Amino acid sequence: MIHRRTMFADLEIPGNLFSEGSPYTFMGLPSDAEAFKSARVVILPVPYDGTTTFVPGTREGPRAIIMASRELEPYDEETETEPWRQGIFTLPELPVKISSPREMVERVKQAGLFILKHGKIPIMLGGEHLMTLGLVSSLKEFYSSENITVLHLDAHADLREEYQGSPWSNACVARRILELYPLVSVGIRSLTREEHDLVRRKAIPFYPAAQLHEKPALWNSIVENLSDNVYITIDLDVFDPSVMPSVGTPEPGGLGWYEVTGLLKQICLKRNVLGCDIMELKPIPGMVAPDFLAAKLVYKLCAYLYRRKGDLRPLDKDLTNC
Template sequence: MQNQFLNLTPPYSSRDQAKWFLIPAPFDASTCYRPGARFGPQAIIEASTQMELLDEELLFEPYKIGIHTTQAIEPVLDPEKMAELVREEVSKAIDQGKMVCTLGGDHSVSIGAITAFFNAFGPLNIIQFDAHLDLRESYQGSRFSHACVMRRVWDLGNPIQVGIRSFSGEELTFLKETGAKPIFAKDIFSDPQGSIDSVIKSLDKSLPTYITIDLDCLDPSVMPAVGTPEPGGMLWYTLLNFLQTIISNSNIVGFDCVELSPVPGINFPEFTAARLIYKVIGYCQKDKI
C-alpha cells in the first residue's frame, strides 16, 4: 500500500522539510446516498503515483516544495467526534508552520479542518466548491453531517459558495435570511468569467483564504465517483480557472478535497482528484520554489 502522495521519498516527503502536509481523513459515516468516501484518500494517493511531476501549465515541479503525507486519521463512527479528531491533527500541522490539504472522506471532515484554521488565523474567506449548499441545521439526526458543513462554519468568516445546483427549502430560507448569494452552476455555464469576477469581488482581502473542494462540484462526466452526483456541474478547465484566479488574488492558508467515492473498475476519478490536488499546490507555490 502506497503511503506517500506521488510516491515521494526524502527529502521531498520528509516531515521536517516538507512545506505541505496531506492529512488523510477516511470517513464516510455521514454519507446519505452512496458510501465509499472512506476509501477516497488511499485511492487518491495510489493514483498520484502515476502522475507526471512536472506541471504542464506552470512548467515547474511543485513537489520540490516538499509534500509529506501523514498517517491517516483513525476514523470513528460519530461525525462530531471525527471533526474534532481532524481539527486536532490539522492544528498540529499548522503549529508546525505547514500548509495543509485534508483528504476526505465525506465533506463532514472539513468542519474540523476549517475550525482548526479559524482557531489559528481568525476569520477566513471560506470558498466552497460544491453542487450542494450544505446549509442544513441538522440532517439524519446529526448537526455534523456532510449536509451541514457550511452551516457549522458559516460564522467563521466570509463564506463564498460556488457551483451550486441543488438545495432544500430549509436552505433557501437560510439564504433569504442571511442575504447570501451563491454562484450557481447555471450562471457559471452562462458566464464563466463573470462568475469568477463575482467571486473575486466577494473576497475580503484582509482575510486569509481557505478552499474546500467537494468533488461533486464537477460534472459527473468528469467526476462520476462521488457520494451525491448532480448533473450540470463544472468542467475541468473551468474549475482550474476559478482556482488559479482565486489563489492569485488571496492568501491561501489551506484547502481540502473531499467526497471521492471510488467506483470499482473505473480509475480515472481518483487520478483526476490527485491531479486537482497537485494543481492547487502548484498554484499556491508558483514562484516560491
C-alpha cells in the same frame, strides 16, 4: 528509512493521534522526518464516511487519490514548475472513530493544528465532507485574524440546520462553517427552499452552476467576494458527473476541469490560501480516470500554492499540546 512511529515521536505528535496507517504517500514522495521539516504542504488523509446516508464508500477516497497520484507527471506544464520540489508530505491516515462524527471532527481539528503549528499548508483528502469542519475549526483556533473566507465548491448547498436529527452531518457542513467564517458557495445546483431562503437572508455570495454557465462574466466576481485569506473546500461533486462520476450524490450540470482549475489559479494568485480539502471521492472499482482527476487536482493546487505564504499571525496562546 525512519520508522513512522519513531519519526512522529521526534515531532511530538500525541502517540494515539496518528495510526501506522497506509504505507502510501502522495506521488510516493519521502515520508521521513527530514521530508516533513522541509515540506510546505502536508496532506492529511481522512478515510471517514460515518454519516453518509445515501451510498457509503468515500472512506476509500484518500487511498485512491494517493494511489493515482503515483501516475502524475512531476512537471506541471501550465505553471512550468515541479510542485513536488516545495515539499509535499503525506501524513498517515487519520484513525477513524466511526461511531462519533463529532469526535472525528475534533480529531481532524487536532491534526490541522499540528500542521498549522509547524507552518505548513494542510490539504485534506476525504472522506466525507463533514470533516471540513475540523480543519476550518483549526484555522479558527490558530489564526487571530477574522479576515478569512471559506470558498465552498459543491453541487449541494449543505446549509441545513440539521439532517435526520443531527447537526453533525454532511448536509449541514456549510451551515456549521458559516457559524465560524463567511462563506462563498460555487457550483451549487441542489438545495432546499429553506436553504435558498437562508442564502438570501444572510446575503451569502452564491454562484449556482446554471448562472455561471449562462453568465461567464460571473466567474470574475467570485474572487472579489473573498477576503484576503481563504480556505478552499472542494466537494468533488461540484464537477460534472461526466468527468467525476465517483461521488455519492452526483448532480447533472456540474463544472468542468478548466472552470475549476481556472478559478483555483486566480484565487491562489490573488489571495492567501491557508488550506484546502478535496472531499467525497467514492472510487468506482476499475474506473481510474476520476481518481486521477482528484490526484491531479491536488497537484494543481500545489502548483498554484507555490508562492509565498502571507504573514497571518497565529493566536498568542499555547498550542504545544496540539
